[in-house]
Amino acid sequence: MPIHAKTVSQNGSLLLTPSHGNGSAWGKANCQSCHSMRRLHQSVPKIKTIVDKKKFATCTGCHGYNGAKQTEPQCLVCHNPKDMPKNPFRTGKHRHDFDSSKDLPTTSRQCVVCHAASNMNGKFEPAIDLTMFKDKSDTETPYENQNEFCLRCHNRNHQQTKYSIIHAGSRNEAIAAEDNYRAIDKHGLTQGTSDGLYNGLRGGYNYKTVVDCVDCHAMHGSENKGLIIDDSRKGAFLLDSNIRNKPYAVKLLEADTNYSQLCALCHDMKTISGGGETDTGNGLSGVHFNDGSDCVRCHSHGEQEQKGL
Ligand code: HEC
Ligand code: HEC
Ligand code: HEC
Ligand code: HEC
Ligand code: HEC
Ligand code: HEC
Ligand code: HEC
Ligand code: HEC
Numbered sequence: 001m002p003i004h005a006k007t008v009s010q011n012g013s014l015l016l017t018p019s020h021g022n023g024s025a026w027g028k029a030n031c032q033s034c035h036s037m038r039r040l041h042q043s044v045p046k047i048k049t050i051v052d053k054k055k056f057a058t059c060t061g062c063h064g065y066n067g068a069k070q071t072e073p074q075c076l077v078c079h080n081p082k083d084m085p086k087n088p089f090r091t092g093k094h095r096h097d098f099d100s101s102k103d104l105p106t107t108s109r110q111c112v113v114c115h116a117a118s119n120m121n122g123k124f125e126p127a128i129d130l131t132m133f134k135d136k137s138d139t140e141t142p143y144e145n146q147n148e149f150c151l152r153c154h155n156r157n158h159q160q161t162k163y164s165i166i167h168a169g170s171r172n173e174a175i176a177a178e179d180n181y182r183a184i185d186k187h188g189l190t191q192g193t194s195d196g197l198y199n200g201l202r203g204g205y206n207y208k209t210v211v212d213c214v215d216c217h218a219m220h221g222s223e224n225k226g227l228i229i230d231d232s233r234k235g236a237f238l239l240d241s242n243i244r245n246k247p248y249a250v251k252l253l254e255a256d257t258n259y260s261q262l263c264a265l266c267h268d269m270k271t272i273s274g275g276g277e278t279d280t281g282n283g284l285s286g287v288h289f290n291d292g293s294d295c296v297r298c299h300s301h302g303e304q305e306q307k308g309l
Contacts, residue, residue, distance in 0.1 A: 225252060225256050
């Protein structure tokens with residue numbers, strides 16, 4: 001007979017609380033002394049398969065630290081390139097390691113900053129799978145979309161004290177994101193029109209679609225500077241799956257100022273002009289080159305209204 005999960009639940013939270021084992025089991029780090037592997041997780045076969053394989057090293061990954069303060073969270077024991085290579089894609093030397101001046105090694109502690117209590121049900125739900133950070137009025141307002149999660153840290157005056165931004169100047173998007181997102185950037189607010197000179201979008205995207213930060217920035221690993229995705233499967237979440245899963249590589253060219261391969265994932269001008277027939281280098285075309293290949297000059301975060309990002 002499997003033990004019934006009284007307090008943990010995939011519909012709520014898997015984290016153990018002080019009522020664990022009627023209080024007698026809280027604070028204990030050695031799970032093996034009371035639980036037998038064979039009996040666990042009968043109602044969740046997918047979880048059972050991998051936990052049975054990876055054993056007691058995994059428990060804190062899903063059920064938390066059980067009040068045993070010195071216990072480390074364990075995520076990488078499963079979420080590694082060998083066992084779960086696509087969930088998430090973690091290739092590339094740059095990661096969102098909370099320090100843009102270095103490439104720190106990835107640790108499970110970094111994962112739980114953003115995913116404090118994931119329920120591992122195979123579905124990514126921002127309300128459950130992303131850590132709730134307080135907004136500028138010190139309130140846990142639910143996220144309207146994924147961008148808001150990023151903006152709870154990437155702002156000027158209400159950063160999270162334990163993860164404040166120290167290596168970025170005041171015009172850097174790491175600090176300016178909240179202003180730009182509301183005021184200028186074309187992608188964060190739905191203000192695009194289909195009558196621009198080079199207009200046209202690929203399947204899955206339309207003018208007035210909110211584009212998320214993570215459509216362009218990879219949290220879990222990229223070869224590109226600024227954590228720009230290096231593979232279509234790491235972002236562009238709404239893109240038609242036959243394009244997204246092909247997959248298309250994204251390389252930044254010419255000293256990182258030409259990111260046409262990123263833009264061409266979603267943009268594909270309807271009426272070809274301005275060099276729109278030119279292959280960006282990854283097999284996709286449809287963006288203009290008549291203004292030169294230094295795209296940053298006109299299209300960067302916080303650029304003037306007409307162009308922007
Ligand atoms: C001292 C014995 C003991 C230890 C050590 C122990 N547990 Fe438990 N655990 C229990 C008991 C007793 C229950 C409740 C069983 C029941 O309700 O029938 C339980 C229930 C659970 C549940 C189900 C949730 C719930 O609240 O009913 C989970 C999940 C769990 N334990 C995980 C762990 C993990 C992870 C560890 C190691 C960090 C651990 N346990 C260590 C005794 C223990
Ligand atoms: C990948 C996530 C994950 C890991 C790792 C994990 N569990 Fe669980 N555990 C779950 C889920 C999901 C449930 C089912 C909750 C529900 O019923 O909705 C569960 C339930 C339980 C229960 C309650 C009844 C049951 O289904 O067995 C116990 C006890 C338990 N886990 C102990 C452990 C122990 C001990 C470990 C380490 C060997 C562990 N778990 C590792 C996800 C995990
Ligand atoms: C800076 C915040 C942040 C950090 C750090 C982070 N993640 Fe994520 N994670 C996200 C966001 C946002 C998403 C949703 C967008 C996406 O899939 O990239 C996500 C999605 C995921 C998914 C779902 C992927 C899918 O395709 O369904 C998994 C699994 C995951 N993260 C695991 C991890 C693990 C493991 C770590 C530690 C190595 C980690 N994350 C570190 C923010 C983060
Ligand atoms: C025992 C292996 C195991 C461990 C340890 C583990 N996970 Fe998972 N995780 C899974 C499985 C299995 C899934 C579901 C994958 C699927 O069904 O596509 C998952 C899914 C996820 C997702 C996607 C959202 C969801 O609800 O499915 C996130 C985010 C995630 N894990 C983060 C973490 C973090 C953070 C840790 C460490 C605190 C962690 N995982 C520890 C096995 C594990
Ligand atoms: C808990 C706070 C926090 C959250 C949430 C967060 N970040 Fe960050 N982010 C940081 C910190 C801290 C840095 C490093 C700044 C520094 O070095 O001073 C950073 C750096 C970055 C960088 C620059 C990295 C580099 O190496 O160049 C990007 C891009 C970024 N974040 C994007 C995002 C996106 C997109 C999200 C949402 C999915 C997000 N961040 C969520 C705190 C956060
Ligand atoms: C000298 C400034 C300048 C440079 C450099 C520049 N662009 Fe543009 N781009 C513009 C202007 C202006 C528009 C808007 C035209 C309009 O709204 O009618 C535009 C529009 C776009 C659009 C949006 C099309 C739409 O309406 O959906 C994309 C995508 C784009 N540019 C990609 C690029 C790429 C890729 C590069 C680098 C290879 C680049 N641009 C370089 C000025 C520039
Ligand atoms: C993940 C898909 C995606 C990627 C990648 C992407 N865009 Fe966009 N872009 C969109 C969508 C969707 C809109 C319309 C948003 C709206 O209505 O506010 C848009 C709008 C724009 C606009 C405003 C057009 C208008 O009519 O006002 C410009 C300029 C633009 N993008 C430039 C770029 C550049 C430059 C790149 C590469 C750095 C890029 N985009 C990458 C999806 C994307
Ligand atoms: C359409 C794609 C796209 C979207 C959406 C997007 N970015 Fe960016 N981001 C870029 C590009 C391209 C650059 C490099 C050019 C620049 O600096 O503006 C960049 C640069 C950055 C940088 C500076 C990194 C460095 O190395 O200094 C940060 C931080 C950042 N973005 C955060 C965000 C946040 C937070 C969001 C969501 C609110 C977001 N971005 C949404 C494409 C995007």
